[in-house]
Amino acid sequence: MNELKEKILRTLAKDGRAAAAELAIMLGSTEQEVSVAIAEMEADKIICGYPTLIDWDKLSNEKVTALIEVKVTPQRGQGFDKIAERIYKFDAVESVYLMSGGFDLTVIIRGKSMREVASFVSEKLAPMEAILSTATHFVLKKYKDQGIVMQVDEEDSRIPVSP
Amino acid sequence: MRDPLNKTIVDIKPSGIRKFFDIVSEMKDAISLGVGEPDFDTPWHIREEGIYSLEKGRTYYTSNAGLKELRVEICNYLKRRFNLSYDWKSESLITIGGSEAIDMGLRVMLDPGDEVLLPQPSYVSYEPCIIMAGGKPVIIELKGEVEFKLTRQQILDACTEKTKVIILPFPNNPTGSVMSRAELADIVDVIIEKDLFVISDEIYSELTYGEKHTSIAEFPGMKERTIVINGFSKSYAMTGWRLGYAVGPANIIAQMTKLHQFAIMCAPTTSQYAAVEAVKNGDSDVEMMTEAYDQRRRFLIHELREMGLPTFEARGAFYVFPCIKGTGMTSEEFATKLLEEEKVAVVPGTAFGDSGEGYLRISYAYSIDKIKIALERIARFVKKYQK
Numbered sequence: 001m002n003e004l005k006e007k008i009l010r011t012l013a014k015d016g017r018a019a020a021a022e023l024a025i026m027l028g029s030t031e032q033e034v035s036v037a038i039a040e041m042e043a044d045k046i047i048c049g050y051p052t053l054i055d056w057d058k059l060s061n062e063k064v065t066a067l068i069e070v071k072v073t074p075q076r077g078q079g080f081d082k083i084a085e086r087i088y089k090f091d092a093v094e095s096v097y098l099m100s101g102g103f104d105l106t107v108i109i110r111g112k113s114m115r116e117v118a119s120f121v122s123e124k125l126a127p128m129e130a131i132l133s134t135a136t137h138f139v140l141k142k143y144k145d146q147g148i149v150m151q152v153d154e155e156d157s158r159i160p161v162s163p
Numbered sequence: 164m165r166d167p168l169n170k171t172i173v174d175i176k177p178s179g180i181r182k183f184f185d186i187v188s189e190m191k192d193a194i195s196l197g198v199g200e201p202d203f204d205t206p207w208h209i210r211e212e213g214i215y216s217l218e219k220g221r222t223y224y225t226s227n228a229g230l231k232e233l234r235v236e237i238c239n240y241l242k243r244r245f246n247l248s249y250d251w252k253s254e255s256l257i258t259i260g261g262s263e264a265i266d267m268g269l270r271v272m273l274d275p276g277d278e279v280l281l282p283q284p285s286y287v288s289y290e291p292c293i294i295m296a297g298g299k300p301v302i303i304e305l306k307g308e309v310e311f312k313l314t315r316q317q318i319l320d321a322c323t324e325k326t327k328v329i330i331l332p333f334p335n336n337p338t339g340s341v342m343s344r345a346e347l348a349d350i351v352d353v354i355i356e357k358d359l360f361v362i363s364d365e366i367y368s369e370l371t372y373g374e375k376h377t378s379i380a381e382f383p384g385m386k387e388r389t390i391v392i393n394g395f396s397k398s399y400a401m402t403g404w405r406l407g408y409a410v411g412p413a414n415i416i417a418q419m420t421k422l423h424q425f426a427i428m429c430a431p432t433t434s435q436y437a438a439v440e441a442v443k444n445g446d447s448d449v450e451m452m453t454e455a456y457d458q459r460r461r462f463l464i465h466e467l468r469e470m471g472l473p474t475f476e477a478r479g480a481f482y483v484f485p486c487i488k489g490t491g492m493t494s495e496e497f498a499t500k501l502l503e504e505e506k507v508a509v510v511p512g513t514a515f516g517d518s519g520e521g522y523l524r525i526s527y528a529y530s531i532d533k534i535k536i537a538l539e540r541i542a543r544f545v546k547k548y549q550k
Contacts, residue, residue: 156202
């Protein structure tokens, strides 16, 4: 991958709203080049989307996030992919990772309540044939997500003018 | 009662920045683009080493010249990054920021009446330090037409038989100007021919955008006549830790160490332990910060040019130096009015020497969002006054 694309990605990773024209100025390129590079990366699914990082806990309508450790039996010819697909197709599922170590899949789901999450696990997830066991952990507090600390920014503590 | 004060000290005029600082401090909602330090916090792994050293009870003096481990690592670093070879034991000294090294370097080299070539605009402390060391500053006015670079002719014109030292302040605060390898090569023989000693203040050496920084000490015949000054403040965002260093010929470093021993004792121990971590494992932090600065730099230059302020492509430090002569105002008038009318603080070029007249120092050690807000206000201001 060329250098421009890598620079674009590093910048967008921090600010998904950065417009092509502005990126071009900041990276010493042209708007045309940047737009083409972004379009290519979108087509190649290198850039997979532009979601916004939200701290839902700051809103009153509480939601819960759970991390579920799942042990599965890999299926002949399909490994873990088939069962992972069956899991990630549920809208409630936010992330699915294949893991090394003591269990196989990490499933992160968000629900309106603990009961909703519990019923998802007991009614949808656990009964799947390939699934051997699940262990559900509820998230109590998010401190940092995707490199961003979820608290109010501290004020600039530098003296305002210095040599 | 007799006058308790030393006349030389009293006669030194206070920094032009001070006055400005007092006004800005009063203004609560002002946006400042006036700082001379990074906006990043010191990377956590560096802070953590400092904390750890305190937990382990490393709360005592170090040797006068500084921790062996730090000096060894600094020499490794200078070799790795700038192809400079120094013996940690006899050719390095850890100081309280680059500032102390400037002061000590001048004091050990100057006899009363010795002349020091001082290119300006440049950092505010060189001139007073020269005077306090008993020397005589001879100002070389760097020119906007050549992007505030130092030329061999300027050195030749300023030299007298009393000239002993030249300060080389590149990458430059406040202009952001750098001296490329080729431009340095062009002045080396003059320096040797005139038998000058160099204080090369390379505190911004990691912050260059384009050609990598070259130290003048790398040229044949220069190491033995150059004190290289560097430090942790700018490259690793460690201003408050107050830690810098000087490397140079053993005979000069020995005298600087003696002065440092009597005046300072040693640089802060906690800072020294943190700095070991910085210089060993901080390369990726520097890379990350430099990339962010570079983006802001391009953005700022582009926008300033768009609003009609001629701005040269500054390739070092974290400052740009736009020309505001088109408004008919002096630097100080412009900066004061901008602060009053639009509540944006920038530093008048004249705070760094008379040759900064007609220019402003704008720092980009701020988030891009903050820079954008400030630029909108500056654009409105310029539109109102541009002739």
